[in-house]
Amino acid sequence: MRRKEKRLLQFAGLLIAALLFLPNVGLWSLYRDRVFDNSPDTVDGPGGIPIIQGLNRMGKDAQVGRDGVRRKDWHDYEAIKRDASRSGNGEQGKAFPLSEADRVDQAYRENGFNIYVSDRISLNRSLPDIRHPNCKQKLYAERLPNTSIIIPFHNEGWSSLLRTVHSVLNRSPPQLIAEVILVDDYSDKEHLKVALEEYMVRMPKVRILRTKKREGLIRTRLLGAGAAKGEVITFLDSHCEANVNWLPPLLDRIAQNRKSIVCPMIDVIDHDNFGYETQAGDAMRGAFDWEMYYKRIPIPPELQKEDPSEPFESPVMAGGLFAVDRKWFWELGGYDTGLEIWGGEQYEISFKVWMCGGRMEDIPCSRVGHIYRKYVPYKVPGGVSLARVFTFGWREDVRVGDPMHTKKVCFDAISHNSPVTLYDCHGMKGNQLWRYRKDKSLYHPVSNSCIDSSPTERRVFMNTCDPGSPSQQWLFERTNATVLERFNRGNN
Template structure:
């Protein structure tokens, strides 16, 4: 009898426990998830993979419903992150390549404005460091995002830098979000960008190549790519970039939320010498411009960050080269002005139209793309040599573009003998920008001990050994002030 009573009591206890416990299983699961999600016991392991007491945990990839009723998910590709974290070698993890004096020869920079010798010695699939704000690793984005056409215009781009751009985009983007990658060749004359490029891209089915029939410049080349695009969103990139981890979903998520948003990634710096990958000085800052319409980067007001520097923020204007926009909205804005040449100024045109037409311009800190800022711009200029302009001889003994009342902040710049003559930001320190206008009508560069020469056939302006008998070194100006020239040349003899 006692044994039966004991069993009845045990059964009754189990029944009571079940009645009390089972209705709260869901609450316990919710509590457990929240506690573990925020627990200090969860730490970040190699490649950004969360660990609990040394055990790798694959984060939840299933969509979650937010308070707004939207389904969001984690778009990270953790397997790709793990593979990248295990890579080692030249330039891997975005580390600088160890340079020797041989690596720094001028020839390495001449055709691209960056050290192509170093670029060629770094993997086309190299890994980069995840330098995002820690909060970015926890963010969820819409379960259903629009797809995009990636448009990459190029002109005489280096082989390895162009291919590294394409590979980084394909390797670090969810495949279902990439409708296509469109390479638009602006009349390149380098052999490696013809048949060899066509043959290489056959193995990448999402990549196609368009070519202009004459030199068009950046803007008309972009427009050609945009007109051919099939994706719901157009994403413009330069031809020497490297996409960082999970760069694309944060951009597309903002456009899915508001189709009239133009969104820009944080533009990181890839060093033109050693290809080290790092943030810009000051990192996240807003785009702006001064009274002379020169692009500036300014601090973000505290009211826009909302105590979280990983959140998107509005910006008056974009930097211009890297951004995403709803394809239909881009054409509703009228696209770009087709009269714009080469590059420069287009970011103001598109930015102003966006604000005037009820759109938004945003920078997205959780989206990062590295970009090579060239040592100098090696472009050939459509329509002729760029010296057919108005010039001013500055008091710093430099040569500036524009008349005396409207000079621009760019100067003639040359780095060495036989290097191209380019326009670069005036720094006022003489050096590479120090010039003399000699009595033999040549423009002399004391640093390289050479003169400006030209090749009209190839439309090139470059430094060469001074020779008064060479017609291509004789520079005549329609209007000159001899008094200013005498002062400018006071030390030329």
């Protein structure tokens, strides 16, 4: 009898232990899954601010992921709260109410955007948080590389330049900003000289570099990059506004893969009224057409991610705003110093990244507003820059494409002052007859004129030949002088 009682007691003990132990195993599994998952349970606190709750709270706001990396919430909730309480002209990114007096041409002439309106908006204005809601819950590595913010400028408006700097400093964790480098490309405006130096004294992380002559965008950027001390280089334009928590999402991707070049989503600041809006269509990636014009095209449905707030790969970037590991940037060779202005540098750096084993990514949770000018308000160094990039095949005409795989289209012009178009090659010379002269011009015997270009209208057309005009000089690399001479002689 005692033996049976003993067995019953043992069985009961095992049953009690199981009842106590198994639920705890379940609780441990739940704890483990939540702690090591990078998608914490959250609730909205005051003002819609997400608060991490429950078992996935470690320390103040950090978690340890499955990869062993401690991650935390980088939002500055005090700054968000302050911004939410602001009101006034342009606050919360609202459009400034324009009168007819505000739209005078002089307002745009010096900057390509309405500087009168810009001057009437706070340098610390608040912006709408238009990120995907999932971005408010994301955690990023507790230890991120710091960055040098490089902002090149030439004759930039006072308020637009300062607003760029203020937004970067106001909305970036201080420990992530190694420095802000303003690179002046030989500006001649008085407000960008002593006044700018005196203003920036109050901002110890900001320093100003100046070129000794007009260099253009690319060499100006390179000057800043060469002086940078941060682990990461972040390039911005001089008329931008950084939005909420814009920097950690960029640096986190570089921390995971130093060969990633990452771009924020570029929002639109209206050049008239300075209203802040999202660019049309977030599920878009960079691309270009056969004329080398940058475009944004939809991501194919099969490549779209379930979470639209997740980073996605892009073939090329827009070019003006991106972050890159400083050493990786120089391993890539930086920029080609022969690039005079914009309109090609984004392709060069993008192609090198992909060919050298890197990645190009757009980061939806990082947003920066940018003013798209009404027009370019100043002359560019080195003449003009044409968006169309061709490889020519020299035959009895001028054909576009690699000489070994020539497309069946040729340069075609009808008469003097007519546009230059691409037309099916007909082999009859005439409108498609060309000579490449010693003065580097492309001469058209039929119209007795040369190909000219218009940087403002972005087109090419026929014009009276002028050997001294830089807009009529077309430079070709790797030309065979013997073949070219035979080409021109044959056309005679």
